[in-house]
Amino acid sequence: MENFGLHDKIEIFDREFHIHTGAMIEHNRIITEVFERGMFLLSRQYDINLRKDRIGHDYDFLSKVTENFHQNVIDELESLYLVQEKLMRYRHPKSHYYLGILFLKRNLFEESIREFKTSLEQDHSFNRAFIGLGVSYLKSRKFVTAKETFKTALNMSEKFPDFLNYYGLAHLFLDEYDEAMSLFKEAIRLNPKYVEAQFNLGVALYKSALHGAHDPEAVAVPARVSIYLKQVRDLSKYRVPMWQKEFNQLLELLRDNQHNTIIPELEQFQLKLVDLVSDREKIFEFFLRFLFGGKDLTLETINKYQSIFVANDSDTQHYPDYWNDLGTFNLIKSRGLLMKAMSEFEKALELAPGFDEAQKNLDTIRSHEKGFMILLRAILK
Numbered sequence: 001m002e003n004f005g006l007h008d009k010i011e012i013f014d015r016e017f018h019i020h021t022g023a024m025i026e027h028n029r030i031i032t033e034v035f036e037r038g039m040f041l042l043s044r045q046y047d048i049n050l051r052k053d054r055i056g057h058d059y060d061f062l063s064k065v066t067e068n069f070h071q072n073v074i075d076e077l078e079s080l081y082l083v084q085e086k087l088m089r090y091r092h093p094k095s096h097y098y099l100g101i102l103f104l105k106r107n108l109f110e111e112s113i114r115e116f117k118t119s120l121e122q123d124h125s126f127n128r129a130f131i132g133l134g135v136s137y138l139k140s141r142k143f144v145t146a147k148e149t150f151k152t153a154l155n156m157s158e159k160f161p162d163f164l165n166y167y168g169l170a171h172l173f174l175d176e177y178d179e180a181m182s183l184f185k186e187a188i189r190l191n192p193k194y195v196e197a198q199f200n201l202g203v204a205l206y207k208s209a210l211h212g213a214h215d216p217e218a219v220a221v222p223a224r225v226s227i228y229l230k231q232v233r234d235l236s237k238y239r240v241p242m243w244q245k246e247f248n249q250l251l252e253l254l255r256d257n258q259h260n261t262i263i264p265e266l267e268q269f270q271l272k273l274v275d276l277v278s279d280r281e282k283i284f285e286f287f288l289r290f291l292f293g294g295k296d297l298t299l300e301t302i303n304k305y306q307s308i309f310v311a312n313d314s315d316t317q318h319y320p321d322y323w324n325d326l327g328t329f330n331l332i333k334s335r336g337l338l339m340k341a342m343s344e345f346e347k348a349l350e351l352a353p354g355f356d357e358a359q360k361n362l363d364t365i366r367s368h369e370k371g372f373m374i375l376l377r378a379i380l381k
Contacts, residue, residue, distance in 0.1 A: 006070045012081045017041070019077075021070035023062055030066050032073045034106070041107045043242070044073050077106070079293070084111070086292045092381060093123035095291060098284035100132050105281050109140035127157040131166070135276050138170055146170040161187040162276075165197045169270060172200065177208040195235070196273055199228040203266055210259060221254050221262065229254070232273065246272075282308040283325055287380055290332055299336040305329070328379060335372055338365060 005022035021032040030046040046069045048062065080102055087095055100115030116133035119126055130153035137146035147170040154167065168183030184201040188194055202225035213219045232238065233247040250269055253262055277284075286305045290297055309329040316322050342365050348358040 006066065008070070008074060010074060010078070012078060017077060019070065019074055021066060021073070023066045025062070030069050032070055034073065034077065042105075044069070045242070079289070080106075080108075080111075083288050083292045084115070091122050092291075093119040093126050093129065094381065095288060096122065097126065097129045097132060098288050100129070100136070101277060101281065101284050102288070104132065104136055104139070104276060107139070109136050112136045113140075125156065127153055130156065131163055132276060134170070135166055135274060138166060138173075139271055139274055141173075141271075143170050143173040147174065159186065159190070161191040161194050161197065164190070165194070165200060166274060168197070168200060168204075169274065172204050172207070172270075173267070175207070175211065177204055177211065180204045181208070195228050195231040199225065199232050199273075200270060202228055203270060206266075207263065210263075216259055217257065219259070220257060225266075226251060226254050280321075280325075286329070286332075291377065291380060297332070297336065299333070299340050302333050302336045306333075331376055331379065335376060338369065338372065341365065342369075 005020060007021075008019045010017050010019065015036060018035045019032060020035070021030065023030050028048050030048060032044045032046075034041045034043075046065075048065060080099070083099060087099060096115045096119035100112045100119065103109075103112035103115060113133060113136045116129045116136060119129040120133065123129070130149060134146050134149035134153060137143075137149055147167070150163070150167040150170055153163065157163075164183045164187035168180045168187065171177075171183065172180035181201060181204045184197050184204060187197040188201065191197075202222050206219075206222050206225055209219050209222075210216050229247065229251060233244065233251075238244070238247065246269070250265060253265055256262075282305065286308070306329070309326050311317060311322060342362060345358045345362040345365070348355055349362065352358070
């Protein structure tokens with residue numbers, strides 16, 4: 001059976017997106033990519049398990065799975081703009097921040113900048129929104145504005161290693177090497193295991209040496225660039241074929257001293273590694289779907305999100321955010337169970353209209369249902 005694919009063009013407001021999905025049968029993988037005006041925005045991958053002796057028989061199954069995956073990516077994109085439209089009517093800085101993160105993760109920088117700005121208009125002290133705004137400018141290569149935004153954020157909060165790394169990158173892309181290296185070193189001092197900052201420091205040393213060299217051909221790529229690039233590659237979040245391929249291609253490129261080729265590739269890769277709160281994207285998506293998704297989340301849908309809230313590793317369980325998010329999720333799940341209980345009492349009354357106990361239980365739940373929703377919205381605010 002040959003590989004096959006799907007293509008759709010969707011228009012949202014003044015944006016036109018092209019969604020391409022391909023079933024790569026030999027690799028047991030479905031890949032969807034989204035483009036706008038020929039520029040790559042995002043990729044989604046779904047692994048499938050097809051037995052070679054049944055591939056011919058599984059064509060209908062594979063076709064259905066591919067179509068569903070393709071449509072899910074379209075629905076995901078459209079839902080973001082639906083939430084954006086609804087959110088315009090509310091003063092809810094945290095939700096604007098969440099939505100900004102989701103747009104940022106999809107390289108939709110114009111939208112992410114708008115959401116982070118709105119969040120800050122509603123809460124001037126929301127430092128995380130400042131960092132999100134700075135990262136949006138950084139990844140969209142507006143380096144002067146990114147630096148100015150990070151400078152404002154620096155005066156408002158603690159110096160976290162991630163933030164110092166982003167701030168250092170803004171300086172580095174403006175050829176301000178001393179400032180960049182100082183920020184990378186401070187990030188490393190705070191977190192000696194921060195290999196992304198170590199890698200960026202190596203790139204800063206390399207670019208600084210090139211900048212001051214009388215003979216650039218005599219400058220070699222510092223060993224620490226390759227050493228720490230390999231250590232970044234070995235992090236668990238990059239142990240997927242797509243990332244491994246890109247790391248190895250860059251490492252191969254570093255073997256030669258072709259500076260005019262190496263520098264643009266290094267810069268592009270540095271920006272690609274900038275990934276704000278990557279571990280909480282699905283959590284933010286869940287909260288926004290609950291608040292502004294347009295209809296109640298079913299208990300089945302809620303249960304599908306449970307795995308992203310529950311962590312088995314002890315390191316994650318030491319973070320207060322983990323327990324706060326899990327508690328909020330369980331409250332939302334409790335409401336899902338409440339709605340399920342209502343439908344079950346209603347079923348009891350359908351079978352026995354005079355069942356007083358079921359009627360009493362149903363009336364009690366209905367009288368408290370609105371208050372429970374107010375409680376949840378207050379917590380998520």
